[in-house]
Amino acid sequence: MNPFVIAPLVALAVLGGALAGTVLRDRLPGRHLDEDTKWMVRIGIGFLSTLAALLMSLIISSKMQSFDAVSREIEVAAAQIMQLDANLRELGPAGEPARARLRALVSAEIARLWEHRALPESGGRGCHELEKMLRTLSPTGTAEQAALARALQLTGNLAQAGGVVSSQSSSTTTIPLLTVLLLWLVIICFGINLFAAVSRTIMAVNLLVALSIAAAIFLILEMDQPYHGVIGVSDAPLRAVLQQLAP
Template sequence: MYHLSIAVVVFACVFGSALFGLFLHSLLPEDHLSDESVNVIKLTIGLIGTMAAIVLGLLISSAKSSFDTANAAVVRDATDIILLDRTLAQYGPETQDLRALLKQSVVTGVQKITSTDAGQVASMRSPEELRRGENIQRKLAELPPHSEEQHRLQARAIQISGEVLAMRELALLQAAGSTPIPLVITLVLWLCIIFGSFGLFTSPNTTVTTTFFLGAVSTSIAIFLILEMNTPLGGIIAVSLAPLREALTILGQ
């Protein structure tokens, strides 16, 4: 809802600027709308439009990269969790408690991520959650291997658990969001200037107003998508947790 509210504010600013430009059109003296003045303003607006297009492209690219990184981290995490569980299963029956603890940890993580409470996702970055993951690693290190094969499986399990924690932290860091707010504000300001100039040199009519409305909707949707993809573990546009759910069906077997 937070991102949707920002998108609504962006729409109001951009569309309001276009309407303000239409209003100013009827107030400006004729010499302000001469061919010479219009040409100079068009050149300036063209420069601003180019900068806005570049910044918008950079923000979309950055958001898509963050989303893809978080998605890859979830898939990798699910794969490593399955490998860790199977490694423990090969170790022997003495790892049953550890396997149950691992499964419970995954269940809790999925429940928190899929909850509508943003505080639940934020709590996954708490020191308590980090210590819970380290507790599994500590229990792995405390296993008493009775053969060379068990010793090899123990070392492998510790290595995989470290990779699981690393992928988990990577996904959570991506979920925190990395959109530069000053850059977004600057982009919205440029868009307001551009739409305001469009209205400034246009006589008001229904077709023009509708076009401005659709343009403002499109820009606000673009900002909304950027903000959503930069928080890939929450919101309307979120990475799929299907790999983790699939992993849950395999754990403990």
């Protein structure tokens, strides 16, 4: 879902609910706008407002936690890549082909996640090929053997981290959930304007409320796609590592 498309539609829907309340207010008979009706509407609007606020806070909290988790995974992966490169350097000339493969793997992951280009070296397949290459090495010294063992362990960790990152790269926000939330918000604005006299102040408040709700939905959708849009996970850790991997 494109946040730049959904957010304006949300604002228009909220303003439409407010406008519907204003229009209906002028057409309803007086008995439908008495104090008992106002009291019942206030109770209903208060209940829906509580539900909407609770649901929106839960969604935003969940998306922020997911966004932070992806950022941490990228930072951890960058640190592990640096450690893997250090171990490959200890293997001497025998480890240079594996280092070249590692550079290609990191470059492919950056292209896949941030540039949205699928390359053969990207994903778990690239880590599997690197692991196969490492298993063909037969170092003789104790230090080299220990470095190879650590390199194999780090390669497995990177493959696992790559799977986690890939699983979190797609949108998880469901359309029915946002639809229900938007319906509640439209009903709230409708009920509030049903008993509010038309004025510039009321119109300004309706506009600010609509823009605020649209901004909240925009943030939710942006954080739900951590490698897309304006708000995204930084690729700086992996790009910095890629420079360090230069021969």
